Amino acid sequence: MTVERSARTALVTGASSGLGAEFAAQLAARGDDLVLVARSGDRLERLAARLRANHKVRVEVIVQDLAEQDAARRISTRLTAAGIGVDLLVNNAGFGSAGHFGEIDAESEREQLMVNVVALVGLTHALVPGMLAKGGGEIINVGSTAGFQPSPYFVTYSSGKAFVLNFSLALRAELGDRGVRVLALCPGPTETAFFDRVGKGAAIGGKTMAPAAVVRAALRGLERNRAYVVPGLGNALSAHLTPRRPRRMIAAMAKRVTRSVVAGDPRPKATLAATDG
Ligand SMILES: NC(=O)c1ccc[n+]([C@@H]2O[C@H](COP(=O)([O-])OP(=O)(O)OC[C@H]3O[C@@H](n4cnc5c(N)ncnc54)[C@H](OP(=O)(O)O)[C@@H]3O)[C@@H](O)[C@H]2O)c1
Secondary structure, three states: OOOOOOOOEEEEEOOOOHHHHHHHHHHHHOOOEEEEEEOOHHHHHHHHHHHHHHHOOOEEEEEOOOOOOOHHHHHHHHHHHHOOOOOEEEEOOOOOOOOOHHHOOHHHHHHHHHHHHHHHHHHHHHHHHHHHHHOOEEEEEEOOHHHHOOOOOOHHHHHHHHHHHHHHHHHHHHHHHHOEEEEEEOOOOEOOOHHHHHOHHHEOOOOOEOHHHHHHHHHHHHHOOOOEEOOOHHHHHHHHHOOOOOHHHHHHHHHHHHHHHOOOOOOOOOOOOOOEO
16 A cells, blocks of 8 residues: 655755755655755756656756855755745765874865765754644764774775764754654765765775665654664664774774774875775
8 A cells, every 4th residue: 555645845955966865765756855965056956857757746956065064055045036945954964084183185175074964964954943833854964884883094085974974963962852752863884976985995894775765764763763873783783782892892893993094005005085984
């Protein structure tokens, strides 16, 4: 039997590629209207046209660089002007970096934090009041297994993702009894364009997963009101078996694993770019 869903609107950041495009596809397939956000307008428009044709849903495109200071405000202004309320926010856009911290381009690291952290918080701030006013809403924040422990050679990326996990858990506890569900999705290595930027050597962790399986796990987790989801048995085991204390020791242990990203490269390029796992 098909369960009828009332029309809902989901906003997905980073929808031009990888996990974001997959979120858009699975959400459209279940009947959600969509707002797609990223910088690559042509890719977003192509995806939007396909989803409108295949699923008869409304799809809006907002081309926005999330590294810009006022990105969240601009998106919020566009939504208000179009009269769009958001029921599900998927804060997915992000990228990584890996290598010797002192040799990674500082500006690129700043941009990473703007996208992975600042824009995520900003959009959540912009959309939560509307959700509370409606009596409910849902948020999926895309973290990473890299966020479960301090990860040398992925210093900025793993720290940003640790923020995403803690932010999500804290917000969930605060808003849970007011009808807003918050889920942190913490994938391990996934087959997307992510590693084009950080390098294949950054794929540390369990078996590489397909984006479709990762997104299915996230939507199932949200349905079940889970606090966080680590898709894949190997990823879940490594995320949960890693001890949390003493913190200094964990960072040293993590270094034994993550140093492979710079092995054999005593003077890595400015941006070897990043991991996951
Ligand atoms: N793939 C993995 O192994 C893995 C594992 C754990 C977590 N993750 C996380 O999953 C999320 C999605 O990544 P992915 O694996 O799907 O990689 P991806 O295929 O490279 O997609 C990244 C998305 O983020 C968007 N984005 C990047 N910089 C942006 C900016 N300045 N402004 C707006 N959008 C921006 C990109 O769009 P434009 O370039 O068009 O702007 C693209 O749509 C990220 O948060 C990543 O950290 C990935």
